[in-house]
Every structure is written in C-alpha cells, then in structure tokens.
Amino acid sequence: MSQMSLSLPTLLVRQERRLLSLLFVILLLLLLLVLPAPLFSLLSRSLADAQGQYVGLANFRAYLDSGALQRALGHSLWVAGLSTLIVISSAFAAAWALTRTRLPGRGWIRAALLLPILAPSLLPAISLIYLFGEQGLLKSWLAGQSIYGPLGIVMGSCFWTFPHALMILLTALSQADARHYEAAEVLRASSWRTFFCVTLPNARYGLVSAAFVVFILVFTDFGVPKVIGGNYDMLATDVYKQVIGQQRFEMGAVVSVLLLLPALLAFLADRWVQQRQAATLTARAVPFTPKPDRLRDLRGALLLTPPLLFILAVIGMAVYASLVRYWPYNLQLSLANYQFERLLGDGWGSYLNSLRLAGLTLLAGTSLVFLNAWLSQRTPQPKPLLGAFQLLALLPLAIPGMTLGLGYIFFFNHPDNPLNGLYGGMTLLVLCTLVHFYSVPHLNLLTAFKQLDSEFEAVGESLRASRAQILCRVTLPLSLPALLDVALYFFVNAMTTVSAVVFLYGPDSNLAAISVLNLDDAGQTAGAAAMAVCIMATCALAKLLHSLLGLYLVRRQGAWRGQA
Amino acid sequence: MQQNCGSRLQLQAIHKRFGHFTALDDIHLDIQPGELVCFLGPSGCGKTTLLRIIAGLEQQSSGRLLQGHRDISMLPPRQRDFGIVFQSYALFPNLSVQDNIAFGLRSLGQPKAQIKQRVDELLALIGLADQAGKYPAQLSGGQQQRVALARALAPAPGLLLLDEPLSALDARVRGHLRKEIRRLQQQLGVTSILVTHDQEEALTMADRVVVMNHGVIEQVGTPEQIYRQPATPFVAEFIGAMNFIDSPRQADGKVRLGATLLDMPQAASQGARVRLAFRPEEVQLLPRHSGGLPACIEQLEFLGTFLRARVRVAGLEPLLTVDVDPRSALHLHLHVGQQLDAHLPTVNLRCYAA
Missing domain, CATH: 3.40.50.300 (P-loop containing nucleotide triphosphate hydrolases)
Incomplete structure (x- = not known):
C-alpha cells in the first residue's frame, strides 16, 4: 500500500534525472550540428571537384603543384612565428612590470595595454597605413622598406594579439607564492637567480599557453594581411581569394583544411602541456606583494614604455585619421568620415547589424554556456556524455574562423539541408559567432562552478529544495560576476570578428567589421578608419558598462563575499 | 520547543x-x-x-x-x-x-x-x-x-x-x-x-x-x-594505544606472558600462537627488585596529564608502551636508561589469533 503511494513522486524524481540528461543530450546534438557537421562538410568538399564528384586528394595535389601552398604556408609560419616571439617577450616583460613593481598608475597602464582587444584586427592595419604607408606620417622611419607586406602584417598582428598574451601572463605571474620569494631571499639568491629559479619556472605554463594562443591567432587571422599584406600571400588570405575572388570553393576548402591542421596541432600540444601542469599554487599559498624598490620600478617603466607607446600611437593615429578631412592634404578636423550614408549603401545599417549580432550573441551565448556548464558540473550526467561535451566545448579553440565560416557555407547552403533558409541571415551569424567563441566562456564558467561547494545540491535535496530552487537562489547569484565576464566576451568578439562571418553575411546582414573591409577595398581608408573607431568605441562603452555593473555587484554582494 | x-x-x-x-x-x-x-x-x-x-x-x-x-x-x-x-x-x-x-x-x-x-x-x-x-x-x-x-x-x-x-x-x-x-x-x-x-x-x-x-x-x-x-x-590498535605480544600456546591450554603462565583469556582463538594485548596504563612500573620483570626505559615522552614510556622488558620481543601518571613518575624519579621492574597485567588480557 505505502509502496504504491510512494512510487509516483519517486517516479517524478527519477524522471527529473532523465529529463536533465535529455536536455543535455539535446544541447549536445545542437553543438554537434553547429560544429562538427559543418567541419565534416568542409572536409568532404575538399575531396570533391567543382561538380561535387569525389576526387580524392586531387585538389590538394593541384594546390601543391601550383607552388602556392609552399609560398603561403611558409609566409604564414614565418609571420606567425616572428609575431609570437615579439609578442611573448614584450608581453612577459610588461606582465612582470605590472605584477612585480609598485609603479604608480599600474591599473591605468594595464587598461591601456589591453585596449587593442576592443578593436577589430583591421584597425591596426589601417592605422599602420596612415603611420608608415606611401603618405605616412613616419614613412621615413622604415628606411625604404614597404609597410605593405610581412613588416606591416607582423606589426599589426603584434598589436592586436598583445592583450591576449598579456592576460594569460598576468594570471600566470600573479599566482606567485610569496613564500618561494622569501625562501630565495633567505637563501641569499641574487635577484637574477630568483627570477630564473622562481619567477620563470612558475610562469612557464602560462608562457607556453600564451605562445600557442598568439601563434594560432596570427596564423589564422585574415583581417591584418587582407588590409596591409599587399602581394604577400598568406594561407588565410588565400582562402578568401579562392572563395570570394575566384569562386573556387573546393580550393578554398583545401586551403581551409591546411589552415586547420597547424592550428589543431598547436591546440593539442597546448592541451598536453596544460594537463601536465600540476597545481603549483596550493590553497595555503601566501599571495605575493612586491616591496618598494625604486630601481625595480624604473626597470618596469622602461619595459612598459615601448608597448604602451606603440599601442597608444596606433589607436591615436586611427582616431586622428578618421577625423581628418582629406589625408594628407587637408588636415582640418571634421566628422565627415563618419557620415556613412555617403560612403555605404546601407549607411549605418551594418553598424546596427553588428550591434544586433553582438546583443543576440551575448544573450544566446551567455545562456547556452551557462546552461551547459551547469548541466555538466552541477547535475548528475552519464560519464560518456560528459566526455563528449568536454571535447565539443574546447574544439572551437582549435578551429580558425575562416575554416568555420567556409564549413558553414557548405553545410547550411547545401540545397538538401532543411536549414538552408538560415543562410545569409542573422540567425546563422549568431550561431556561427557563438560557436566560434564558445570555449573561453565555457572554461570561465567551469572555473566559477568548481569554486562552489560541491555539496550545495546535496544540502538542497536534504532540505527538500528542487534543483531549480538551488539554481535560482544560490548557483545563479554566486556566478553572476563570471556571467558578466562571459557576456562582455561574447559582445566584444561579436562586434570585432571578421574571419568567420565574412563568408556568411547577406545583403541585409552586413556587419560593421565587414564594412571596414569593404571601405578599405574601395579606397575609402578614412571611412574604414572611422568605422573601426566606431566599433572600438562601442566595445569600450560595453567594457565601461561591465565595470560599472561589476562595481555595483561588489557593493551589493560585498557583504556576503566577505569584502565588507 | x-x-x-x-x-x-x-x-x-x-x-x-x-x-x-x-x-x-x-x-x-x-x-x-x-x-x-x-x-x-x-x-x-x-x-x-x-x-x-x-x-x-x-x-x-x-x-x-x-x-x-x-x-x-x-x-x-x-x-x-x-x-x-x-x-x-x-x-x-x-x-x-x-x-x-x-x-x-x-x-x-x-x-x-x-x-x-x-x-x-x-x-x-x-x-x-x-x-x-x-x-x-x-x-x-x-x-x-x-x-x-x-x-x-x-x-x-x-x-x-x-x-x-x-x-x-x-x-x-x-x-x-x-x-x-x-x-x-x-x-x-x-x-x-x-x-x-x-x-x-x-x-x-x-x-x-x-x-x-x-x-x-x-x-x-x-x-x-x-x-x-x-x-x-x-x-584494539585503532582505539587508544595497545601493546601486542605474540606467545606460543602451551600444551595445557595456558599462554606464557614473560615469565608467567596465564589461563587463556578466551578459548575462541585457534592456532599454535596467540597474540596477547593490553593497554599501556595496565602495566605498572615499580622500583628494581619488587618482583616484576626487569625492564629498562628507552624513551620518555611528556604528554601533560601523563608520561608515556617506551620500555624494554627482559624476555619480550617488542618494546612496551607504558603510561605512568605524574605522581608515580615523580616517586620513581623516572629517567631514560633507568632500570626498573615491570608488572604485566594478569587479568582482563585480550587474546587474538596470531
């Protein structure tokens, strides 16, 4: 009797588990649909001819025989390698100066050094043209060298990848244990020895990780070489040329696959290194705070000056150029270049589209990442599902934007695909952007969830609260700061991205960053600069809003976060 | 309420x-x-x-x-x-x-x-x-x-x-x-x-x-x-401290502890050897020639409410742990290397299969 009356609620709770798993499976299938499926389309297309007949590796052979591969691949590797070297050394120096000295105004310097992350990668290229181009302000500095080519690409790439490296290295260096430094001091190690025996080894995983990140970013970037590369072929620009210029989709697919391979290798190598990283920082570690030392501060200032000047000069030049009436003949300041209705068919339309894309990606991306991370971390899920999800969530880190975008063309523009109505529309742009930038927010929330007590759900159950109640009353409020970061990340990247969406926009869904590209192509460099500045200003505004909300949260939640 | x-x-x-x-x-x-x-x-x-x-x-x-x-x-x-x-x-x-x-x-x-x-x-x-x-x-x-x-x-x-x-x-x-x-x-x-x-x-x-x-x-x-x-x-070992002494079972069903023969505390255990167990506080240390087993203190540990001594007892294999209350310790002038007599308990011994 009592067995019978109990069985119904029992069943419901069992059902809850099954429902949660079902939800997780559905979300996994969605991820499968928007990531591996397009990649598979791309792969199969690279093995077929223009008519869709399977031809094996013939396309690859043709590309190899043309000699274009060796040239483009060589160029891409050289540029990416050189940029990585420059960025990692200068970013490490800057990170050291920011974490190991008491230089006044460190917060502001840090903010300024991170500014490039708010701009599309096209901005430095345009700005460099104004600085070092044919009519450039500082053309004489190049001593006859042309900025159009590897020089410009490396300079531009260094500009926009610098903050990515700096953030990783700042984290790596700020996780120092003061006790190690005290031990070194007590053992009478010189400051150089301390640097090589304590600072550097502790940061080595950060260095490796940052190097891989910068390498992949430069290797797969399309914006900088497109604008300032001149005739210097790179793999990423070659994809664009094959597809947009010559409409040879299968060759574009071939180059994309070749673009994917080194990125995938770098990604796997990075994962391998990360897995070997034992947590060197224990819970008992004492946070390091630098002691006052004038000489050290001076050294820090010297190290910070070159990147700071370079970044401010590039941004300043872009803003200035966008305000000048007619470079270099009429230097009167005006807002004429911002009158996009004169320059572009759709006027401010592409900018508004970008805002829409960024807003929608923010909403959809933040909710999806949160839901997935919650399901995978805080609810019981079968092990195999979790493994598959982990792989899918990190895969986007390894997929170049060009490759993803081209895969989307093949998959969603296929006549047999019931979803091909999405092609050229905003939905597909949102989906693609969301997938492209999925991994970093995912890792962000995973970390946030791991910091929550693993027994919250168990306590909740013992107090007869439902999972939803625990989620709304505890988990969500506790992860708000992380959610805020995730939202900003999605917004900024959706505003600035070019590489994936360049294949996917339609007449009604042109984007601001693509307008920059098109304006530059049409010789409207000042207009392009103006649009790039608009994008950057919007992102800066978003960042400001993010900081204000963060402050508000600290004030509201300060009491229970133990900061009041 | x-x-x-x-x-x-x-x-x-x-x-x-x-x-x-x-x-x-x-x-x-x-x-x-x-x-x-x-x-x-x-x-x-x-x-x-x-x-x-x-x-x-x-x-x-x-x-x-x-x-x-x-x-x-x-x-x-x-x-x-x-x-x-x-x-x-x-x-x-x-x-x-x-x-x-x-x-x-x-x-x-x-x-x-x-x-x-x-x-x-x-x-x-x-x-x-x-x-x-x-x-x-x-x-x-x-x-x-x-x-x-x-x-x-x-x-x-x-x-x-x-x-x-x-x-x-x-x-x-x-x-x-x-x-x-x-x-x-x-x-x-x-x-x-x-x-x-x-x-x-x-x-x-x-x-x-x-x-x-x-x-x-x-x-x-x-x-x-x-x-x-x-x-x-x-x-026995997990709760508190315990001394264990392995001893061959005698023909008459008794066990030997040091010099004394004891009745088997429990008949349950089988096998030729048994393991006897007693607590550190059940051993008594007395001045030399008081009729116990000759013993020598090898280590002393001060634990506040009592002293814990590691004692070598003639004829017993492992060192014994003995707890001594402070008053007796004072009385005996307990120090390392001291020669004493140890009285092992004869009742309430625990006995396990060795």
Whole structure:
C-alpha cells in the first residue's frame, strides 16, 4: 500500500534525472550540428571537384603543384612565428612590470595595454597605413622598406594579439607564492637567480599557453594581411581569394583544411602541456606583494614604455585619421568620415547589424554556456556524455574562423539541408559567432562552478529544495560576476570578428567589421578608419558598462563575499 | 520547543561496489530512536560512503534501508527524512544566517510567521540570536558550524547525519562544539549518525560506536566496550594505544606472558600462537627488585596529564608502551636508561589469533 503511494513522486524524481540528461543530450546534438557537421562538410568538399564528384586528394595535389601552398604556408609560419616571439617577450616583460613593481598608475597602464582587444584586427592595419604607408606620417622611419607586406602584417598582428598574451601572463605571474620569494631571499639568491629559479619556472605554463594562443591567432587571422599584406600571400588570405575572388570553393576548402591542421596541432600540444601542469599554487599559498624598490620600478617603466607607446600611437593615429578631412592634404578636423550614408549603401545599417549580432550573441551565448556548464558540473550526467561535451566545448579553440565560416557555407547552403533558409541571415551569424567563441566562456564558467561547494545540491535535496530552487537562489547569484565576464566576451568578439562571418553575411546582414573591409577595398581608408573607431568605441562603452555593473555587484554582494 | 521524534534506522545487508572495488561489504546495523551512533574508521574505510547511502546521495549495490517502518532503499534524498551537516558546512554564502536556516522550511511551504518563529527558536538554541542578519563569511568557523547544524535541524528531521562536522575546526572550538552538539541532540531526541576519524570525538559523543575498516564493520558497541573489549586487533590498535605480544600456546591450554603462565583469556582463538594485548596504563612500573620483570626505559615522552614510556622488558620481543601518571613518575624519579621492574597485567588480557 505505502509502496504504491510512494512510487509516483519517486517516479517524478527519477524522471527529473532523465529529463536533465535529455536536455543535455539535446544541447549536445545542437553543438554537434553547429560544429562538427559543418567541419565534416568542409572536409568532404575538399575531396570533391567543382561538380561535387569525389576526387580524392586531387585538389590538394593541384594546390601543391601550383607552388602556392609552399609560398603561403611558409609566409604564414614565418609571420606567425616572428609575431609570437615579439609578442611573448614584450608581453612577459610588461606582465612582470605590472605584477612585480609598485609603479604608480599600474591599473591605468594595464587598461591601456589591453585596449587593442576592443578593436577589430583591421584597425591596426589601417592605422599602420596612415603611420608608415606611401603618405605616412613616419614613412621615413622604415628606411625604404614597404609597410605593405610581412613588416606591416607582423606589426599589426603584434598589436592586436598583445592583450591576449598579456592576460594569460598576468594570471600566470600573479599566482606567485610569496613564500618561494622569501625562501630565495633567505637563501641569499641574487635577484637574477630568483627570477630564473622562481619567477620563470612558475610562469612557464602560462608562457607556453600564451605562445600557442598568439601563434594560432596570427596564423589564422585574415583581417591584418587582407588590409596591409599587399602581394604577400598568406594561407588565410588565400582562402578568401579562392572563395570570394575566384569562386573556387573546393580550393578554398583545401586551403581551409591546411589552415586547420597547424592550428589543431598547436591546440593539442597546448592541451598536453596544460594537463601536465600540476597545481603549483596550493590553497595555503601566501599571495605575493612586491616591496618598494625604486630601481625595480624604473626597470618596469622602461619595459612598459615601448608597448604602451606603440599601442597608444596606433589607436591615436586611427582616431586622428578618421577625423581628418582629406589625408594628407587637408588636415582640418571634421566628422565627415563618419557620415556613412555617403560612403555605404546601407549607411549605418551594418553598424546596427553588428550591434544586433553582438546583443543576440551575448544573450544566446551567455545562456547556452551557462546552461551547459551547469548541466555538466552541477547535475548528475552519464560519464560518456560528459566526455563528449568536454571535447565539443574546447574544439572551437582549435578551429580558425575562416575554416568555420567556409564549413558553414557548405553545410547550411547545401540545397538538401532543411536549414538552408538560415543562410545569409542573422540567425546563422549568431550561431556561427557563438560557436566560434564558445570555449573561453565555457572554461570561465567551469572555473566559477568548481569554486562552489560541491555539496550545495546535496544540502538542497536534504532540505527538500528542487534543483531549480538551488539554481535560482544560490548557483545563479554566486556566478553572476563570471556571467558578466562571459557576456562582455561574447559582445566584444561579436562586434570585432571578421574571419568567420565574412563568408556568411547577406545583403541585409552586413556587419560593421565587414564594412571596414569593404571601405578599405574601395579606397575609402578614412571611412574604414572611422568605422573601426566606431566599433572600438562601442566595445569600450560595453567594457565601461561591465565595470560599472561589476562595481555595483561588489557593493551589493560585498557583504556576503566577505569584502565588507 | 518543537520536539523532534527520532526514528529507528535499520540497515540490512548493504553492499556497495565501485567497479571491482568493494567499498561496503554486507553491512547490518540497527540504530535505535534518539541514539547517537558514530561511524569510526581510517580514511577509505567506507564510513562516508555508508553515510551517503543512508542519505540517498549514493545508491547501494544491494541491501535494504528501513527508516521506522518505511522502506527508503530506493527513495531519492528529497523523499527521505533527514538533515545533513557536511565537513565544509556548505552554507549558502549569499544567504544570511536566518535565510540559511529558513531554507528548508521555505521549501516545505510553511507560512511566514511559523518560519520566523522556528528560525528564532533555533537561533536561540545555538546561541546566535544576535547574528541572524549576518552572512556566513562574517562568522567564525565554529559559528558557521552551528548555523549548518541549525539549518539541518530546522525541518525537524527524524535523522541527523553529520559528516566529519568538526574536523575543519581548531582543537579548542572542537571540544566545545562536541558538547554542544551532544546537548542539542539529546535535548531534541533526534536519531543521529556522526562520521569521524577522530576516536576521541567518537568515544566522548557516541551512545554506540561502529568501528569500520576496509568496508566491513569490525565492532559495534558502547565507547566503553570498544575500549575495554576490542573485538579485533584492528579495533584494539585503532582505539587508544595497545601493546601486542605474540606467545606460543602451551600444551595445557595456558599462554606464557614473560615469565608467567596465564589461563587463556578466551578459548575462541585457534592456532599454535596467540597474540596477547593490553593497554599501556595496565602495566605498572615499580622500583628494581619488587618482583616484576626487569625492564629498562628507552624513551620518555611528556604528554601533560601523563608520561608515556617506551620500555624494554627482559624476555619480550617488542618494546612496551607504558603510561605512568605524574605522581608515580615523580616517586620513581623516572629517567631514560633507568632500570626498573615491570608488572604485566594478569587479568582482563585480550587474546587474538596470531
């Protein structure tokens, strides 16, 4: 009797588990649909001819025989390698100066050094043209060298990848244990020895990780070489040329696959290194705070000056150029270049589209990442599902934007695909952007969830609260700061991205960053600069809003976060 | 004051396997209403797994659980009747003390006034009435622990589960909270299970102690039984200190301890050799030539209320551990290298198969 009356609620709770798993499976299938499926389309297309007949590796052979591969691949590797070297050394120096000295105004310097992350990668290229181009302000500095080519690409790439490296290295260096430094001091190690025996080894995983990140970013970037590369072929620009210029989709697919391979290798190598990283920082570690030392501060200032000047000069030049009436003949300041209705068919339309894309990606991306991370971390899920999800969530880190975008063309523009109505529309742009930038927010929330007590759900159950109640009353409020970061990340990247969406926009869904590209192509460099500045200003505004909300949260939640 | 009505809990043939590893092997236990039972054992002995099975947070591989007359074997945690306190407390950091305590009452959908009354009652009970509006991060470890306890007790559960509740606290607070938890438990009459690896905690708080090792129950008994009559060498060694001496069984059914022949304390053990066991405080040290076994002190350790000596006794293989009260120590002028006589106990010896 009592067995019978109990069985119904029992069943419901069992059902809850099954429902949660079902939800997780559905979300996994969605991820499968928007990531591996397009990649598979791309792969199969690279093995077929223009008519869709399977031809094996013939396309690859043709590309190899043309000699274009060796040239483009060589160029891409050289540029990416050189940029990585420059960025990692200068970013490490800057990170050291920011974490190991008491230089006044460190917060502001840090903010300024991170500014490039708010701009599309096209901005430095345009700005460099104004600085070092044919009519450039500082053309004489190049001593006859042309900025159009590897020089410009490396300079531009260094500009926009610098903050990515700096953030990783700042984290790596700020996780120092003061006790190690005290031990070194007590053992009478010189400051150089301390640097090589304590600072550097502790940061080595950060260095490796940052190097891989910068390498992949430069290797797969399309914006900088497109604008300032001149005739210097790179793999990423070659994809664009094959597809947009010559409409040879299968060759574009071939180059994309070749673009994917080194990125995938770098990604796997990075994962391998990360897995070997034992947590060197224990819970008992004492946070390091630098002691006052004038000489050290001076050294820090010297190290910070070159990147700071370079970044401010590039941004300043872009803003200035966008305000000048007619470079270099009429230097009167005006807002004429911002009158996009004169320059572009759709006027401010592409900018508004970008805002829409960024807003929608923010909403959809933040909710999806949160839901997935919650399901995978805080609810019981079968092990195999979790493994598959982990792989899918990190895969986007390894997929170049060009490759993803081209895969989307093949998959969603296929006549047999019931979803091909999405092609050229905003939905597909949102989906693609969301997938492209999925991994970093995912890792962000995973970390946030791991910091929550693993027994919250168990306590909740013992107090007869439902999972939803625990989620709304505890988990969500506790992860708000992380959610805020995730939202900003999605917004900024959706505003600035070019590489994936360049294949996917339609007449009604042109984007601001693509307008920059098109304006530059049409010789409207000042207009392009103006649009790039608009994008950057919007992102800066978003960042400001993010900081204000963060402050508000600290004030509201300060009491229970133990900061009041 | 709302009185809890503690319920009886029966565990019948509980097994738990993780792959090939057997975490729990045929656990039977009958816990009476209002009783406080400690699961005691080294880490990895299965005590926490057993607690989580009782809570429904883990599913047993086989076996039955009865709470009162109700079979709860297959019920999810939400439908069982228990409150739980974790080692980490797992207090919700974004909720104030009173909201934490009220959490379970709100899920039950009780009216506001009633919740308020119950929360105030519990706050008074744990002596934190003036801290009601604070957040967990603003409280000390001991205070957080008491809030976690109040939160678990708020819905008046029939069973209270405590998972190493005191091990994150420093010694002084721990001693105080032991008494406090015991007082509350007895006052409310709630059946309680406390998981711990701290024998002192188990001996001072429990009505009965369940000593576990490698997934099986070694012994169930009152603290005194566990200490005085350890059922196995493991229990004997795990609880307090113990001297073990292996001795061949004599033809006449007696055993030899040093120079003396003793009647076999228990006839149960088989085999040619037996292992005799006695506590350090049961050995007496006397001046030389008082008729005991010649002994020499090799090490002395000052432990406050008593001295612990490591003593070499003629004819016995391992060094013996002997506890000496300070007065006798003073009287004997105890020092390292001293030659004395040791009187080994002749009654109440424990005897195990060697």
